[in-house]
Amino acid sequence: MEEHSKNGPGRELKFVVGGEVNIRQDPWWWLVAIVAAITVLLVMLWPVPFRDLVLFARDGVLVTVLVTVSSYFLMLIVGLFGGLGRLSKNKLIFGISSLYVEIVRGIPLLVQLIGWYFASPLIIQRVGLWLNLQPLIEYRANPIITATVAITVCYGAYMSEIVRSGVQSVPKGQMEAARSLGMSHFQAMRHVVLPQAFRVILPPMGNEFIALLKDSSLVSVVAVADLTRRGREFMAAHFNPIETWLMVALLYLILTLVAARVVSYIEKRSKYDRY
Amino acid sequence: MPEPIIQIKDVKKRFGRVEALRGVSLDVDEGEVVVVVGPSGSGKSTLLRCINRLEEYEEGTIIVDGMTLDNTGNINAVRREVGIVFQSFNLFAHLTAMQNLMLAQCIVRKRSREEAERVALALLAKVGIPEKAKAHPAQLSGGQQQRVAIARALAMNPKIMLFDEPTSALDPEMIKEVLDVMTSLAREGMTMLVVSHEMGFARAAANRVIFMDEGQIIEEATPDDFFRNPREERTRLFLSKILHL
Numbered sequence: 001m002e003e004h005s006k007n008g009p010g011r012e013l014k015f016v017v018g019g020e021v022n023i024r025q026d027p028w029w030w031l032v033a034i035v036a037a038i039t040v041l042l043v044m045l046w047p048v049p050f051r052d053l054v055l056f057a058r059d060g061v062l063v064t065v066l067v068t069v070s071s072y073f074l075m076l077i078v079g080l081f082g083g084l085g086r087l088s089k090n091k092l093i094f095g096i097s098s099l100y101v102e103i104v105r106g107i108p109l110l111v112q113l114i115g116w117y118f119a120s121p122l123i124i125q126r127v128g129l130w131l132n133l134q135p136l137i138e139y140r141a142n143p144i145i146t147a148t149v150a151i152t153v154c155y156g157a158y159m160s161e162i163v164r165s166g167v168q169s170v171p172k173g174q175m176e177a178a179r180s181l182g183m184s185h186f187q188a189m190r191h192v193v194l195p196q197a198f199r200v201i202l203p204p205m206g207n208e209f210i211a212l213l214k215d216s217s218l219v220s221v222v223a224v225a226d227l228t229r230r231g232r233e234f235m236a237a238h239f240n241p242i243e244t245w246l247m248v249a250l251l252y253l254i255l256t257l258v259a260a261r262v263v264s265y266i267e268k269r270s271k272y273d274r275y
Numbered sequence: 276m277p278e279p280i281i282q283i284k285d286v287k288k289r290f291g292r293v294e295a296l297r298g299v300s301l302d303v304d305e306g307e308v309v310v311v312v313g314p315s316g317s318g319k320s321t322l323l324r325c326i327n328r329l330e331e332y333e334e335g336t337i338i339v340d341g342m343t344l345d346n347t348g349n350i351n352a353v354r355r356e357v358g359i360v361f362q363s364f365n366l367f368a369h370l371t372a373m374q375n376l377m378l379a380q381c382i383v384r385k386r387s388r389e390e391a392e393r394v395a396l397a398l399l400a401k402v403g404i405p406e407k408a409k410a411h412p413a414q415l416s417g418g419q420q421q422r423v424a425i426a427r428a429l430a431m432n433p434k435i436m437l438f439d440e441p442t443s444a445l446d447p448e449m450i451k452e453v454l455d456v457m458t459s460l461a462r463e464g465m466t467m468l469v470v471s472h473e474m475g476f477a478r479a480a481a482n483r484v485i486f487m488d489e490g491q492i493i494e495e496a497t498p499d500d501f502f503r504n505p506r507e508e509r510t511r512l513f514l515s516k517i518l519h520l
Contacts, residue, residue: 177365177424180327181379181431182355191378195369 026264032257039250049243053234054251060230061251067144067226068213071151075212076205078152079159084189086164097160104157109150110218116150117141117222147219155212162208166201167193199270206263210256217252227251278341280305280435280466281326286335288321288490295321296332297490305434308467310477310498313487314513319470322487323437326468327357340434355383358428362440364420366412372399372423373408376430384431391430398426402456418449422456429460436460438469472517474502486510 042050085097104112121141128136170193178188220229231248235241279302288296295318303309311319324330326337328350337344340356367375376395380386386394399405402422404415412420421441428436438457442450454476461467461480469476477484477498484501486494486509494507505511 171363171365173361173363173365174367176329177361177367178379180329180354180357180359181427182351182383183379184351187382191382192367192369196367199369 026261028257028264029261032254032261035250035253035257039247039254042247042250046243049234049238049240050247052238053231053244053247056234057227057230057248057251060225060227061255063144063224064213064216064226064228065255067148067151067219067224068209068216071148071155071216072209072212074148074152075155075159075208078156079163082156082160083163083167086160087167101157101160104154105161107154109154109215110221112154113147113150113218113222116153117143117146120146143219143223147222147224151212151216151219155208159205159208162201162204163197166197169200170196202267202270203263206260206267209263210259213256213259214252277305279303280340281468282336282338283322283326284336286322286325286332286337288318288325288330288332294490296325298335299487299490299492300335301485301492303435303466303468305466306464307482308461308465308469308480309483309485310481311468311470311485311487312472312477312513312517313493317487318490319487320439323359323439323468323470326435326437327354327359329359351383355431356434357437358431358433358435359437359439360421360424360428360441362443364412364417364424364444366420366424366427368412371409371411372404372415375412375423376427379427380430394430395426398429399423401429402426403452416449417445418452421445421449421453425453425456425460435466435468438467438471440470440472442471442473474518478502486513488513 043054044051082097082101085093086101088094088097121139124136124139128134128139174192174196175188178192179185183191216226217228220226220232227248231244235244238244281301281303283299283301285298285300286296287294287298299318299322301309301322311322313319321330325332326339326344328344339353342349342353342356344350344353366372367378370378373392373395376398377388377391380391380394381388384391396405396408399408402425404419404422407415407419407423412423415423425436425441441457442453445453450473454473457467457469457476458480467480469481471477481498483495484498485492486501486505486507488509494501494505494510496505501510502514505514
C-alpha cells in the first residue's frame with residue numbers, strides 16, 4: 001500500500017488505472033468475445049432455429065434488461081434507506097426496517113413475485129370496493145411494473161444489509177471527527193461516512209446486479225415476456241428444447257459476462273489508497 | 276477578570292456501572308494551556324470529550340464560551356468554537372489533506388471555495404507540510420497526519436483546542452514535530468486543554484498541570500511544582516511510574 005501510493009495523489013491515480021482497463025489488462029474480456037462468437041456462429045450456420053429464435057426473443061432480451069436495470073436502481077434507493085434505518089437510533093425506524101429485512105429475506109423471491117402478481121390486485125380491488133373508489137376497483141396488475149416492484153422489495157432487503165455493513169465498516173472516529181467540526185449528523189453521513197462506505201459496498205453491489213439479472217428470469221412466471229418466457233414460447237411452438245435453451249443460456253451468459261466486466265471495471269476505477 | 280472560557284462544575288458521568296467522572300470541576304481561562312495527566316481509565320479523555328459533547332454527562336454543568344452545554348440544539352454552535360485533535364488522527368480517508376481542511380469550512384462555516392482554499396494552504400504551511408496538500412491520509416506518516424488533523428481543527432478558527440493524547444499513537448521520532456506545532460500554538464495564545472503524558476511539552480507550554488485519578492481531580496499545580504514537589508501521595512506514585520519509563 002505504501003509503495004503503491006508513491007505514484008502520486010490517489011485521485012489522479014484512480015483515473016489513470018480506470019482509463020487503461022482494456023482487453024489486455026482484463027483477459028476475461030476474451031471469454032465474453034468467445035461466447036459472443038459462438039452465438040454469432042450458431043446464428044449464421046443454422047439460421048433455423050437459432051436465427052429465428054434470436055429474432056423471436058430479442059424483445060424478451062430488452063424486457064429482461066429493462067426489468068433488471070429499473071429494479072436495480074430502485075432497490076439501491078430502498079437499500080440505502082433500509083440500511084440507514086437499520087442503523088437508526090430511533091427505535092420505530094429501526095424496528096420497521098429490521099422487520100422489513102427479516103421478513104422479506106425469509107420468503108423466496110418466486111413466492112413474492114407470484115404473491116405480488118396474483119394476490120395484491122385482489123387486495124387493492126377489495127380496498128377499492130370498501131372505499132368505493134372506481135380506479136381501485138378496476139385495478140389490473142401490469143406485469144412488468146408488478147414484477148419490478150416485487151424484485152425491488154426483495155433485493156432492497158438484501159441491499160439494506162449490504163449498506164448497513166458498509167456504513168459500519170467506516171471507523172467510528174470518522175463520524176466523531178466530522179461532528180466535532182460542527183457538521184450535523186446528516187452532513188457527516190453525506191460527506192464523510194457514505195462516500196467511504198460506498199467504496200466498501202461496491203463489490204457486493206456489483207454481485208447483486210449480476211444475481212438480479214439472473215433472478216429476473218423468474219418474472220417469466222407472472223406473464224412478463226422476458227427472455228426466458230420467450231424461450232418457452234419458442235420451444236412450445238417448435239419442439240426443440242436443446243437448441244432453444246442452448247441459445248437462451250448463451251444470451252444470458254453474454255449479458256452476465258458483460259455485466260461482470262463492467263462491474264470489475266468500475267471497481268478498479270474507484271480503488272484508492274486506504275488505511 | 277473576564278469569565279473563564281470553559282467552566283466545568285461538578286460533572287458526573289457513568290458508563291453502565293463504571294463511574295467515569297465523579298464530580299469534576301475545572302475552570303480554564305482564555306489563553307490558558309492546561310495539561311491533564313493521569314493513569315489510563317482515570318477519566319481524562321472522557322472529561323475532554325464532554326467539553327464538545329462527544330460524550331454526554333449525567334450531572335453538573337459545562338459552560339463553553341458563554342454557551343451552556345445541555346440537551347438543546349446548540350451542540351453544533353459549541354463545536355464550531357472548539358477544535359479537537361484525536362489520538363488516532365481520524366482524517367477523512369477519502370479526501371486529500373487539502374480537502375480535509377476545506378470540507379467543514381465550506382459546509383459549516385459557509386466559506387467560499389477560494390477562501391477555504393486560502394485558509395487551508397496557509398495552515399498546511401503553518402504546520403510545515405504545504406507540499407502534502409494533494410496527498411491522501413494513507414500517503415502520510417503518522418506525524419504528518421496528526422499535523423494535518425491539527426490544521427483541520429484550526430481551519431474552523433476555534434477559540435479552544437482540545438488534544439486527546441495527540442502523540443500516543445505516534446512513532447517516537449514523529450512526536451517532536453507534533454509537539455512543536457502544539458507549542459507554537461500555545462505561544463500564540465490559543466486556549467488549550469491537553470491530555471498527554473509529554474512532560475517536556477507540559478514544562479515548556481503549560482500554565483497548569485492537572486492530575487486525575489478514578490474520575491476525580493486529585494491535584495493541580497504549575498508544571499514546576501507538579502513535577503518537583505507533588506503534594507499528594509497518588510500523584511507521587513503516578514509520577515514515579517511514568518518518569519522511570
